Amino acid sequence: MRKIPQQQRSKELVARLVEATAQSVREHGMDKFTTHHVAELAAVSVGSLYQYFDSREDLVEALLEDVTQNLRTGLNTLVLLKTTDLRDMVEKSVHFGMGFLRADDGLAIELVRNWYRLPTQNVVRLLQDTLLDFMRMYLLKNPLANNPERLHIRSFIIANAIVFTMIRAISEPNPFITDAELEKELVEMVVSYLNA
Incomplete structure (x- = not known):
């Protein structure tokens, strides 16, 4: 099985987090979307989210x-x-x-x-x-x-x-x-x- 380089995995995760942010904003609006919801939609931990985004x-x-x-x-x-x-x-x-x-x-x-x-x-x-x-x-x-x-x-x-x-x-x-x-x-x- 081919290994995916770390940099590519990071880009893919960031892209998933951005898409999850879009989905969360659609569902909850700008005022009510949360990092927890974004992490859940992206299927990552909140800690992983905070490795890439501070807020x-x-x-x-x-x-x-x-x-x-x-x-x-x-x-x-x-x-x-x-x-x-x-x-x-x-x-x-x-x-x-x-x-x-x-x-x-x-x-x-x-x-x-x-x-x-x-x-x-x-x-x-x-x-x-x-x-x-x-x-x-x-x-x-x-x-x-x-x-x-x-x-x-x-x-x-x-x-x-x-x-x-x-x-x-x-x-x-x-x-x-x-x-x-x-x-x-x-x-x-x-x-x-x-x-x-």
Whole structure:
């Protein structure tokens, strides 16, 4: 029987602990999940968990890194489509964002509900950078007449407006707007702003 190296076993255990954290957050919410529950779900002792993570906060940070990596992979796929039609790029991006937030059996929604107290800087930076990449691709074929040198400022405003609006809509227990309506209005807002 082949022996698995210690480093690989450690990576596999950390991955199991991060997945168990996601499952625990889904089941119990951010406020009620515990390291004991995470250890139980990962089928390890609490002592083993604490060999890799010092606290609940460290588990959440590792979970957010995992979510950010999944988001990066999805956004990179969008960037690789190499479309230069502004409306098409915005529609695909907004649709992807809503799908990402609605996927994963409620994990994203629970994270969104607690957005203000989580270390989300990397997620927001990733969204801004990806939007800036999209805008640069668009500008290669379709120069904006209105201050293209302010692209980084526009991408900051757009990314934050979209993210905040999606978070507000998704975290509402009884939303007054459907996902399709929200997507349509966000696309109109971004396209109008960029063409202004």
